[in-house]
Amino acid sequence: MDVLQSWVAVGIPGLVLAAGLFVGYSPLRAWIGYGVLAAVVVFFAVVPQSAASAAVVGGLAVAMIASGRGTNRDAERREHHQDRKRFTTAAPEEG
Helix, strand or coil, X not given: CCHHHHHHHHHHHHHHHHHXXXXXXXXXXXXXXXXXXXXXXXXXXXXXXXXXXXXXXXXXXXXXXHCCCXXXXXXXXXXXXXXXXXXXCCCCCCC
16 A cells, blocks of 8 residues: 555545544543544554655644643533523524
């Protein structure tokens, strides 16, 4: 498997999955996202001639860690759906 096939088969789906897991402020999803990024880094480290790809994905993981994703700061934040008062944004009917 060459580098292009590796990116199409594992790299792009792995990064899309990890990006979806980092949306919001859930520490659990962030740690699962780190696991996905680590698995992609290990995959690219094993594929011949793709050390640069492993470095790119590893750099993304370092950027997420540096931003504080999955730490106690995220546990203190509430997600948008936890602050809603009602199930709809429509104005209440009067009458």
